[in-house]
Amino acid sequence: MQKLGIIGTNWITGQFVNAAREAEAFELTAVYSRTEEKAEQFKTDYTAPEANTYTTLTGFFGSRGFETVYIASPNSLHFKQAKQAIEAGKNVIVEKPAFSNPDEMADMIALLADHPDQFLFEAARQIHEANFKIVQDAIAKLPSINGATLSYMKYSSRYDAVLAGEEPNIFSPHFSGGALQDLGVYVVYDALSWFGQPITVDYQAEMLPTKVDGKGVATLHYPDYDVTLIFGKTVDSYLTSEIYGGQSTIVLDNAGTIGQVDLYEDGGQKITSLGEQSLANPMMAEAATFATIIANHDTKRYHELLQLSQSVNAVLYQLRQSAGIQFDADQH
Template sequence: MLKLGIIGTNWITEQFIQAALSTKKYQLTSVYSRTEEKAQQVATKYEAGEVFTSLADFFAQGSFDVVYIASPNSLHFEQAKAALEAGKNVIVEKPAFSNPTEMATITALLAKKPQLFLFEGARHVYEPNFQITKQAIQTLDQVQGATLVYMKYSSRYDQVLAGKTPNIFSPKFSGGSLQDLGVYVVYDAVSWFGVPDDVHYFANLLPTGVDGRGTAILTYPGFNVTLIFGKNATSYLPSEIYGLHETLVLAPNAADLAQVTRYQPDGKTVELGEPADENPMTHEAEAFYSMMTTQDHQMANSALKTSQAVNQVLFKLRQSAGIEFAADQGN
């Protein structure tokens, strides 16, 4: 049983706690929140014994083995750094870090503490249909390209329309649609096709200073991958990966891989996917537990390499659209 600590008390933290507890391999022991009341609320609901409102005390006195960090994006870096320095394993929500400088600092710190693990919570990568898609791509006669879509209207965009800047649409908190939803399709592209030769992002920029939606083109030898993502509109377009004679269709989108369908040369279809779990975070909770308890650093390093590549691609895309974060200062 791994002892779990959490940072952040929004719905996603509860979804992760529920996934972790459902595996029966984690026990929630320690809750950090800026407010005592919120920390106590989560602790009571999930029977955690330790409540903290000071991050320093949380890391110094918390009895947890691994911390799940689900704070605004720009805070991930300092919190993950503090966790590693305190000898804790880390699961940090996507996008793990704001830029390659932060990523390099964390990987250098990890190299000095080789017994510790740091995972990016890219939940869809650990779902069976992600691997099923990867394997199916390898059997396509010749990849001709792909269109990968993940665009969902965010209720927090109502605040932007009202002239406000919620965290997720703020450059101070490393927000925007590329960071929030684009990261899923960048993970798809990097995991399925490798690191692209070149990238370009055509962004719809908001008055808050980040992107509301956009289209990115990733170029590979012999084909392009088009990424369509956003938080100020909703797309019902499935995603497609094109072979010469066959096509894979991912539905409802390239991040929630409920259905993976292969269209054969004769137009007939074969369903490849497995039914998805009710809680999409269960598979990552299982995978992280397995790597930590079997000391599978090889698999963890491979996941970290993908995180680094995704971090680089996100940064280049952002640069191509002229989007700057407070966290980039000094880069």
């Protein structure tokens, strides 16, 4: 297994560490946290007693004890930390959204060109799962494409803090937060992977007192159809998602975490189940994919993923501009 360092000791980091171990992809050998106590607790919680701990990024990135870093810090910190990692000769797996805007993305692409032996991946986990590819294949077989409605809404426990007058990171423009960045990125990845780059986009956002979006509806305009994206962090939704193709409709239980895929034909008279059972840990597929690309130096697949990440970054920014959402990172 390849050696892994982590930035961020929250639940999603733990899920990735478990996934990497179960997939026999990465072994945790270095933990960065602002406090030694949290770093040591993470080692204990995720059974990595031999891992080294660090409380400074200089010491962390100066270590030779790992080759790849997984970054799950607040969104606004991703760019600076990924830049440090690449300059230190590390591969990077950065949680979505990778960067706050196209300027940061362009700077990172230029840096990667100067470090051709390093890889950078955006951890958009669902695009590596079996059901995602099943949907992609099913779309290719439709007699036509007449649009789609993709939905992903989930109540955030941090929204209670907003209601109490606070500004948690995930709902703060200072940390590049909001519903579009956190959950909307999933359905933007879906749309661009399945339908390609839209001609124009617009976003009707429901704004919070913190000056970011709590939920909203985005529309991606294509030459012959529109794709509607519904996402939010202030409510729970149980809507299915649909992809329309003449008299055929592909129905997904959830566009962010695809557990069931059904094909409806002949006015709903014929229903075919296409999906596979999801992995217990939804991050296993991406961990295995990243490790394989690094091990095989598969630059073709790597650049496909990097190009997709750039496209998603551009559309997220266009949607934000449509809704008038500004981040501190946009001023740098």
